[in-house]
Amino acid sequence: MGLGLLVLARATVTLRDGRLITKGEALTELLALGAPADVVRDIRDRRYSDPEAIGRLRRIRRAMRARAFVRRGIKRALAKPGD
Incomplete structure (x- = not known):
C-alpha cells in the first residue's frame, strides 16, 4: 500500500x-x-516507528482508500496543463 503512494x-x-x-x-x-x-500516518509509523496492530477490515478499508487516491493522483500527475 505504501509503496504506490510514495x-x-x-x-x-x-x-x-x-x-x-x-x-x-x-x-x-x-x-x-x-x-x-x-x-x-500509517505509512510513517510502519517506516519510522513501531506500528500498532490493526484488524483485517481496517487494512482492507485503508487499502481501498489508498488505491483510489493513487488512481486519481496518476490521472492528475499525467494531465496536461489546462485539462
Whole structure:
C-alpha cells in the first residue's frame, strides 16, 4: 500500500519541479496532495516507528482508500496543463 503512494508523490514532484525527493519528503508531499492523513500516518509509523496492530477490515478499508487516491493522483500527475 505504501509503496504506490510514495512513488506517486515522488513522481509528481519530479514531473512538476524536475527534482528528486526522499521517501520521507514524499510523506509530506502526500499530505499536500490531499492523501488521507490516517493513511500517511500509517505509512510513517510502519517506516519510522513501531506500528500498532490493526484488524483485517481496517487494512482492507485503508487499502481501498489508498488505491483510489493513487488512481486519481496518476490521472492528475499525467494531465496536461489546462485539462
